[in-house]
Structure formats: C-alpha cells, structure tokens
Amino acid sequence: MAIRLHELYYHSCDHINLKAGDSDYKLPSFLNIGDLVGKALKRIFSTKKADVDPDLMEITYSTLNEAVNIGAGKIEYGKPNYDLAQQLRESGALFAAGKSWHQAKELAALTVRPDGKIRSWEEFQTLAAPVVENYNQTWLKTEYNTGIRAARSAIQWKKFEASADLYPNLEYMPSTAATPSDEHKVYYHIIKPIQDDFWIKHMPPSRYNCQCSVSQTDDDVSDAIPDGPDVAPGLDNNPGLTGKLFSDNHPYISTLSDKELKIVTKKAKQYVTKRNEDGSRRS
Known part of the structure; x- marks a missing residue:
C-alpha cells in the first residue's frame, strides 16, 4: 500500500507547485493527531490484528469534514446545497474506514518478527513511526487538499446546473x-x-494535488476530445453528481477483499451513527 499510495499521490508532483500568493492548506489544528495515533498504536499492539481503528478513522474522517467546511462552506440547514454538503461529509466515512483498516493491518504485521516472536513495545513503536507518518501526515495532507478542491468542485457544479440555460457548455481551464x-x-x-x-x-x-478548473461558457462545443491520461483512481467521479469526495476506486476501498469490504462498510456505518449521536465530536 505504501508504494501504491506514494505513486498515486505524487505521480503528478508538478501540480504541487502553486501560483504566486497561493498555498496548500495545513492540516486542521483542532485534531490532536499525536494523541489519537498513540491510543491506536497501543490498541493495535495489544490486539495484533487488523480492524477499523476508531481513533485512526477519527483522524481522517474529521479532516475530510473540515475539507468540506472549507471547500463547500458551512451551509446552514435548509439552505441550497445543504444536502449535498452532508453527502460529501458522509462519503468520507467509508474512505476513512478503509484507510484505517489498511493502516491497522500494516501496523499489526509489525508487532511480530519474521521468526514469529512478538516484538517489544519499543521496537514496534520505532517501526510504526514511518507508517503513521505516511498515513496521518504526508498522505492525509494530500487527501485534505484534494478533498477541499473536490467539495469546491461539487458546489460549483450545482451552480453550473442552475445557469445551464444561459451557459450550456463547460470549458476545461488550465492549471493555476x-x-x-x-x-x-x-x-x-x-x-x-x-x-x-x-x-x-x-x-x-x-x-491528486491537481489545480485545473472548469468555466461555464456559451462558446461553441469542441469537435473532438484528444486522448489524455487516465483519471487517478478515487477521483474518477464528479462530486457534484455523486456526492462523494472520492470514488470507491481508491485503493483504500478497491483493494479490500469481499469479506474485508463488508467489515469496513459495517464499521463505517456504525461509526457515523455513533458520531452523529455524540455531539462532542466536531462536525
């Protein structure tokens, strides 16, 4: 998973270079990622098995919630696009659960040495450090910034639909x-x-990290579409149509076995239900 995610997120590394005056969003400051990771590591070291860890899931799910807050705006109940924004938030549950599963699986494997002996807590912590750094810092930042752009794209799409009678066409605009x-x-x-x-x-x-955009127009339609690169797995959808920040073709989901997918889907639903009932967690 580590190699696959690194190649997927940084294959288009030039997109990370922003125009003057722009900057990527830093991870939300309200999350104590270190504390949540610490609790997850103790739990995984104790159980030594893969599962949807609630603290690891909280890190990604809350981060994607904040991505929607920024990209779509904090839309009040009853206002236009409120339901779409809620869909986008909830779509992060399966994504976060799948990510938690893969991360916990990698970490659980580190609890045991190749000879079958259990590693010490100190040894496990040392080996776990780069894994949690990838999932909860490096990759999370890419997911956060891409989630912001996806949420912004979804709201923009609804605006396009609303004025399609005046501007029926869309133009693919250059990257910024x-x-x-x-x-x-x-x-x-x-x-x-x-x-x-x-x-x-x-x-x-x-x-991932793409900064291309779309503009509404009444200019003439292009005759043909040239052959271009495949859309990155997980982004091969239109958030304004699907209500999802990331499609289920993302490796966090697509690489799960049927058995694992059932477990992850069930845990994701349970997590959202509990989170909605618990007003103490940020939404």
Whole structure:
C-alpha cells in the first residue's frame, strides 16, 4: 500500500507547485493527531490484528469534514446545497474506514518478527513511526487538499446546473500551478455541454494535488476530445453528481477483499451513527 499510495499521490508532483500568493492548506489544528495515533498504536499492539481503528478513522474522517467546511462552506440547514454538503461529509466515512483498516493491518504485521516472536513495545513503536507518518501526515495532507478542491468542485457544479440555460457548455481551464504538469494540457480549452459524459469523470480535480478548473461558457462545443491520461483512481467521479469526495476506486476501498469490504462498510456505518449521536465530536 505504501508504494501504491506514494505513486498515486505524487505521480503528478508538478501540480504541487502553486501560483504566486497561493498555498496548500495545513492540516486542521483542532485534531490532536499525536494523541489519537498513540491510543491506536497501543490498541493495535495489544490486539495484533487488523480492524477499523476508531481513533485512526477519527483522524481522517474529521479532516475530510473540515475539507468540506472549507471547500463547500458551512451551509446552514435548509439552505441550497445543504444536502449535498452532508453527502460529501458522509462519503468520507467509508474512505476513512478503509484507510484505517489498511493502516491497522500494516501496523499489526509489525508487532511480530519474521521468526514469529512478538516484538517489544519499543521496537514496534520505532517501526510504526514511518507508517503513521505516511498515513496521518504526508498522505492525509494530500487527501485534505484534494478533498477541499473536490467539495469546491461539487458546489460549483450545482451552480453550473442552475445557469445551464444561459451557459450550456463547460470549458476545461488550465492549471493555476506555477509549473503545471503536462498531463492535462491536452484538455485545456476543451468545451463540452454540461450533459456530456466527459464531465462524469473529468471534472477537476482528476489527479491528486491537481489545480485545473472548469468555466461555464456559451462558446461553441469542441469537435473532438484528444486522448489524455487516465483519471487517478478515487477521483474518477464528479462530486457534484455523486456526492462523494472520492470514488470507491481508491485503493483504500478497491483493494479490500469481499469479506474485508463488508467489515469496513459495517464499521463505517456504525461509526457515523455513533458520531452523529455524540455531539462532542466536531462536525
């Protein structure tokens, strides 16, 4: 999973370079990630098995909630797009549960030496450090910033739909990155109707850290779409249509066995139910 996620998130590394005056969002300060990771490590060292750890899930789920708050805005009940924003928040549950499962599985494997003997707590902590750093810092930051852009894209899509009678087409706009990747340049200034299937999968962000965008227009439609790169797994959806920040093709979900998926899905639903009933947790 480590190699797969690193390649997936940083394959388009040029997208990380922002235009002047821009900056990536830092992880939410209200989360005590160190404390939550500490509790999870003790639990996993004790059980020595994979599971959807509630504290590891809390880190990602709360972070994605905040991504929606920033990208979509804190929309009040009864206001336009409130239901969409709630869908986006809840979509993070399965994603966070799958991530928690994979992380706990990697950590549980570190509790035992190759000869079958149990590692000491100190040895386990040392080996676990780079794993939790990847999942809860490095990769989480990419997921957070991409989630913000996905939520922003979803709200923008609804605005496009509302004014489609005046501006029926959408234009794929260039990246705002200071040194944009060449991958998406084939799509720059492609114009297609809002109902075109192209926008089902190619509504930015379609790569992690991608900063391309879409603009509404009444200009003429492009004749053809050139061959371009595949959309990154997990981003091959239109959040404004699906209500999901990430699709289920993300490796956190797509690599689960049928048995694991059932467990993860059940734990995700239980977590959301408990979290909704417990007003003490940030939403």
